[in-house]
Amino acid sequence: MSPPATVDLALVGGGGAASLVLAALDRQDLSGVRVAIVDPVHKRGQDRTWAFWGTPGSFLDPLLSASWDAVDVITPAGHRTLPLHPLRYAMLRSAPLYELAGAAEQRLGATRITAAAARLDDDGSHVTVRSADGSPLVRAGWVLDSRPRPPARPGRTDWLQHFRGWWLEADGPLFDPRRAVLMDFRTPQPARGVSFGYVLPVSDRFALVEYTEFSPAVLSGDEYDTALRGYLRLLGIDEATVRVREVENGVIPMTDGVFEARPSPRVVRLGTAGGATRPSTGFTFTAMARQAGRIAAEIAAGRPPLPGPAYPARHRWMDAVQLRALDRGLTDGVAFFGRLFDRNPPERVLRFLDGATSWREDLTLMASSPLVPMTRAAAGDAAARLRRRGRGPGSGRPGDAHRS
Structure with a gap:
């Protein structure tokens, strides 16, 4: 058996966190830095949507499906329209980010290994990424591991942000594309937890409408669909006048448990596994982008790719x-x-x-x-x-x- 390729940096997992790292590396002068991506699936197309806030003018702007300068927060007591300046709320679908990462991968001359990593053997100077049968896949100076995993220590409180969203298309103007609904708390509230609706309009005829809960346990598929139908009625939308073009589901940890961001000297975890998910809301994307930028800057400066804590x-x-x-x-x-x-x-x-x-x-x-x-x-x-x-x-x- 021939020895595995040796690289400076291996990305284990090829989803959003790894895509942001590749895009950040591509914006630096990193000639001579050898990169590998280890993932059994080469991510392409649309498999998720991220919503986040930030200042306009970032490298992500050309990739956005929509952005809003104001959002609505609705409770049974009233309706608030919140101006966000100097920030804005933005929507990014996964397909353009994966395309950007793919182009960055080509320009970096990265090696792609289409296999599942099972073990990361860190000897203090290099990490050998191994498959389930123990075969070495790649040997790296550093590994960035974005595979999901539970916290190393369970929290004192462990909740979930869980949701289902329908991408709705209407025959005529139905949505206001100038504003997103950030939280609509008129939904029936669970016995233990918080629920709200969520509307992200891309145009006056196309929008993502979601039902979300912050609570200890997920619902059944029928329960999410019933909640979404109820929310459409609250919005005054006749279900017969819209078509469901796509369905998105998600479960995100909301926990004060401790995630082990650096399990060994040369392995660094990213994304939720690296503590990028905000426990109070489940938001993750901005912290992932921030981690990616720091990692790329550290590598460009000749230092270890350590992103630092996601939150104070x-x-x-x-x-x-x-x-x-x-x-x-x-x-x-x-x-x-x-x-x-x-x-x-x-x-x-x-x-x-x-x-x-x-x-x-x-x-x-x-x-x-x-x-x-x-x-x-x-x-x-x-x-x-x-x-x-x-x-x-x-x-x-x-x-x-x-x-x-």
Whole structure:
């Protein structure tokens, strides 16, 4: 058997996180850097949609399906239109990102290995990526691993953002393409959790309409479809006047569990496995793009490809407290999110969710939340941390986490 190819950097997994890394590497002068992609499937076409906020003018702008300068947040108590300047809310479908990554892969002269990686053997100077039968696939100086995996330590609170979306096409003008609906809380609320509708119009006749829950467990397919039909009625849309062109489903962890971002000296995890998913909302894309840019800049500077934490430690603590308050029923989810947007500029809330606010702004955000329930949640979180610390690393107790 011939020895495996040796490269400087191997990307294990070829989805959104790896595509963003390839695009970021392509924007740097990296002549001589050898790259490999290891994935059993060469991602192409449309398999997901990302929605995110950011400042216009990035390399992603030509790839966007739509963007909005204002979004709506709707509760039973009222309708708010939130101006986002200087930010904007944007939609990116996977096909153009995969195409961009494919072009970057060609320009970088990357090696593609169409196989599943089973083991990453790190000897401290190189990592050997192996298949299920132990055969070496590639030997790399560094490995960026974006394959999904659960947290290394279960959270004290483990919820999910789970959803189903219908891409709807109408015969005549039906949607307002100037504004997206970020959260519509008029949907029936689950016994434990928060639900909302979501509308991303690409044109006046084509839009993604979603039903989303933040809760401990997923629904059945029929339950998602029933919820979506109910939401269409809330929007005043006659189901007979639209056609479902595509269906999207997703499940994203919302947990204060600890993800092991660097499991060995030369292996770095990306995406959700690397802590890029925001525990309080499930949003991931902006942090993945930020990680990719940092990795490419570090490689261009001749340094190890380490992206750093996706979010400040204080934000992860704030998210843990919020999750606990919702999970224990200490605060009403609809009222919590409505109050957050009522008492803060929307641009500040969105920057907080991206991990970009200052200490002073974070204190202002905390002051705008309901004081008594959040104080109780913070005290409970502190007590749970102390109990877990007393039992030692990796230990757990039934009741500390609702889903493992």
